Amino acid sequence: MEFFKPATWSEALAIKAEHPDATPIAGGTDIMVELNFDVRRPGALLDLTEIAELREWSAVGDGFRVGSGVSYARIIEELGASLPGLAMAARTVGSPQIRNRGTVGGNLGAASPAGDSHPPLLAGAADIEVASVRGTRRIPAAEFYKGVKRNAMEPDELIAAFHIAAADGPQQFAKIGTRNAMVIAVCSFGLALHPSTRTVGTGVGSAAPTPRRASDAETFLAGELEWDSPGPLRDSVLVRFGELVAQAASPIDDVRGTADYRRHALSVMARRTLGWAWDSYRRN
Amino acid sequence: MRLRCKVNGEALEADDVWPGESLLYVLRERMGLPGSKNACEQGECGSCTVYLDGVPVCSCLVAAGQVEGHEVTTVEGLAEGERLDPVQQAFVEKGAVQCGFCTPGLIVATHDLLERRCQPSDPEIREALAGNLCRCTGYEKILDAVRLAADRKAAS
Numbered sequence: 001m002e003f004f005k006p007a008t009w010s011e012a013l014a015i016k017a018e019h020p021d022a023t024p025i026a027g028g029t030d031i032m033v034e035l036n037f038d039v040r041r042p043g044a045l046l047d048l049t050e051i052a053e054l055r056e057w058s059a060v061g062d063g064f065r066v067g068s069g070v071s072y073a074r075i076i077e078e079l080g081a082s083l084p085g086l087a088m089a090a091r092t093v094g095s096p097q098i099r100n101r102g103t104v105g106g107n108l109g110a111a112s113p114a115g116d117s118h119p120p121l122l123a124g125a126a127d128i129e130v131a132s133v134r135g136t137r138r139i140p141a142a143e144f145y146k147g148v149k150r151n152a153m154e155p156d157e158l159i160a161a162f163h164i165a166a167a168d169g170p171q172q173f174a175k176i177g178t179r180n181a182m183v184i185a186v187c188s189f190g191l192a193l194h195p196s197t198r199t200v201g202t203g204v205g206s207a208a209p210t211p212r213r214a215s216d217a218e219t220f221l222a223g224e225l226e227w228d229s230p231g232p233l234r235d236s237v238l239v240r241f242g243e244l245v246a247q248a249a250s251p252i253d254d255v256r257g258t259a260d261y262r263r264h265a266l267s268v269m270a271r272r273t274l275g276w277a278w279d280s281y282r283r284n
Numbered sequence: 285m286r287l288r289c290k291v292n293g294e295a296l297e298a299d300d301v302w303p304g305e306s307l308l309y310v311l312r313e314r315m316g317l318p319g320s321k322n323a324c325e326q327g328e329c330g331s332c333t334v335y336l337d338g339v340p341v342c343s344c345l346v347a348a349g350q351v352e353g354h355e356v357t358t359v360e361g362l363a364e365g366e367r368l369d370p371v372q373q374a375f376v377e378k379g380a381v382q383c384g385f386c387t388p389g390l391i392v393a394t395h396d397l398l399e400r401r402c403q404p405s406d407p408e409i410r411e412a413l414a415g416n417l418c419r420c421t422g423y424e425k426i427l428d429a430v431r432l433a434a435d436r437k438a439a440s
């Protein structure tokens with residue numbers, strides 16, 4: 001097996017162009033499990049951890065460009081105040097050791113429907129920046145996930161970063177699992193309220209072949225919320241929002257839960273996260 | 285490949301390393317450092333926890349090739365000669381060790397916690413050790429040991 005260890009991004013892109021089969025490795029928290037258990041024997045590994053710029057983030061306009069190699073631990077520490085939805089999701093990933101090493105880039109590369117970054121990236125309308133020797137393009141998160149563990153990347157492309165606006169209102173994330181640490185989501189839900197545009201963002205995880213938005217729920221809620229004189233939410237709004245979120249999913253029965261349970265849990269998470277987010281909007 | 289890295293302060297080399305094997309395998313099988321334990325090889329148990337460039341990670345999830353030129357500290361690197369690190373000493377005194385398989389990882393994780401927070405609350409301790417499983421002790425004595433080490437550290 002070949003092991004490439006480029007020191008620069010342009011070198012990495014050149015290697016990926018010449019060896020499209022080379023498997024990128026960042027934190028290794030997905031890939032190494034497959035190697036250790038002989039599930040996968042790639043012909044070549046492309047180590048991205050020496051590339052300093054992938055570990056950097058910067059403020060751009062009203063948001064951030066976050067390198068694909070920034071760990072969950074650093075997202076929580078350094079960006080938690082500006083990206084609360086993503087930070088909440090990051091706090092639920094694995095364990096401290098996994099969060100020290102695992103990256104959003106790796107979550108996007110693996111594109112598991114259960115990946116915890118995806119709901120907040122969808123709710124926050126993030127763009128994924130991918131690059132190759134041919135150039136750079138930005139893919140909206142909603143178009144990035146293509147199927148179970150498939151994403152919109154070409155074989156010669158690598159994930160450089162994601163772009164996401166700083167929160168302009170309350171954000172929430174909820175995840176169902178059997179315990180608090182070290183758990184793959186049975187299903188998950190991300191919510192972002194955008195008072196500045198009077199819109200709502202959502203992301204549903206682990207309840208369809210890909211993470212996806214609940215668009216009807218977003219439109220419904222944006223029309224119902226009384227942004228200017230925020231009173232308590234009517235029960236009918238909470239219930240309808242929950243129903244529409246559950247309807248956006250197309251879950252399956254598997255070892256972690258049944259489709260029915262997932263739909264039910266999604267409607268509960270949608271109601272609860274909306275309640276929390278709206279309370280926090282009213283307080284401010 | 286020939287792997288060169290710094291382990292517990294010492295520049296080490298290993299030959300014929302397959303770059304996709306884990307750092308844990310390198311430490312145990314090639315460098316004669318069996319302190320870090322192999323219990324799951326999938327990041328679930330934390331018994332292989334080491335510092336990589338000062339950050340605690342599961343060494344079973346780091347590819348050997350990624351460690352080239354980097355610095356590793358294992359449980360073997362924490363004591364000063366015969367003198368145990370205060371965290372190790374507290375684990376011994378509080379009976380936080382039964383079969384001992386989880387202990388090296390817990391020691392490294394606790395060591396890191398106390399570097400960052402000298403008087404952690406119980407929820408903070410639980411959160412910091414959430415990636416380390418123990419099938420023997422029921423965790424109570426481990427928590428006792430962490431509190432003792434924290435108290436001593438704060439007093440010193």
Ligand SMILES: Cc1cc2nc3c(=O)[nH]c(=O)nc-3n(C[C@H](O)[C@H](O)[C@H](O)COP(=O)(O)OP(=O)(O)OC[C@H]3O[C@@H](n4cnc5c(N)ncnc54)[C@H](O)[C@@H]3O)c2cc1C
Nearest residue numbers: 026027028029030031093094103106107109115116159327
């Ligand atoms: C014990 C344990 C618990 C876990 N818990 C959770 C959890 O709670 N929630 C969760 O979402 N995940 C969890 N995971 C899975 C994993 O930690 C995450 O998916 C993590 O985000 C992967 O990041 P990484 O940098 O380690 O990826 P790697 O393993 O390095 O890579 C993952 C995939 O992405 C590709 N890749 C990586 N970087 C790039 C790039 N820049 N460009 C193109 N492709 C790239 C790789 O080729 C590979 O296919 C867990 C894993 C373990 C071992």
Ligand code: FES
Nearest residue numbers: 325327330332344
């Ligand atoms: S052996 Fe590495 S976490 Fe279990």
Ligand code: FES
Nearest residue numbers: 382383418419420
């Ligand atoms: S002492 Fe046996 S696993 Fe912890």
